[in-house]
Amino acid sequence: MVDILAIGSGLKTAYELARAAKDVDDKVRVDTAISKIMDQLTAAQFGLFEMQQQYQQLIDENRELREQISKEERFNQYRLKETQQGGFVLELKDEYVTEDNPKHAICQLCSQEGRLTPLNKDPQYYHCPRCRVATEHTYHDLPC
Numbered sequence: 001m002v003d004i005l006a007i008g009s010g011l012k013t014a015y016e017l018a019r020a021a022k023d024v025d026d027k028v029r030v031d032t033a034i035s036k037i038m039d040q041l042t043a044a045q046f047g048l049f050e051m052q053q054q055y056q057q058l059i060d061e062n063r064e065l066r067e068q069i070s071k072e073e074r075f076n077q078y079r080l081k082e083t084q085q086g087g088f089v090l091e092l093k094d095e096y097v098t099e100d101n102p103k104h105a106i107c108q109l110c111s112q113e114g115r116l117t118p119l120n121k122d123p124q125y126y127h128c129p130r131c132r133v134a135t136e137h138t139y140h141d142l143p144c
C-alpha cells in the first residue's frame, strides 16, 4: 500500500525547503534546495500515481463483488427441487412469483456457472436451451 502520510510529509519537506531557499542568496544552496524539492515532488507524484492505480483496482474489485452479490441474490429466489424421476431443477420460490416474473424453473447446471437460464418445458422434460440438458418432470410439476 502507498503510505499517504509519507506523501504528505514529502510535500511538507518540499514546502519547507522552498521557504528556506527563498531568502538565500547563495546560488549553490538555492540549486541544491531546488533539486531536493524536485526529488520530493517526483516521489510524491509516483506515490500518487501508485495510489491512483490501487484506487482503480479497489473500484474494480468493488464492482466485481457487487455483481457477484447481486447474482447470488437472484439465485436466492430459487429453491432446489427434485423431479419425480430424481432430476434436479431450481424452481422460483412462490414469494417471487409475480405477473412479470411467472412461475418457472431454471437450469441447475447453468446456475453453477453463474448463469440464470430459464428451462423450456414440454410435457415430459425441462430443456435447458443453453447446455441442452433435459430433466424429466411430470405433468403436474409446474402449472402451465
Ligand SMILES: [Zn+2]
Pocket: 107, 108, 109, 110, 117, 128, 129, 130, 131, 132, 133
Ligand atoms: Zn443449462
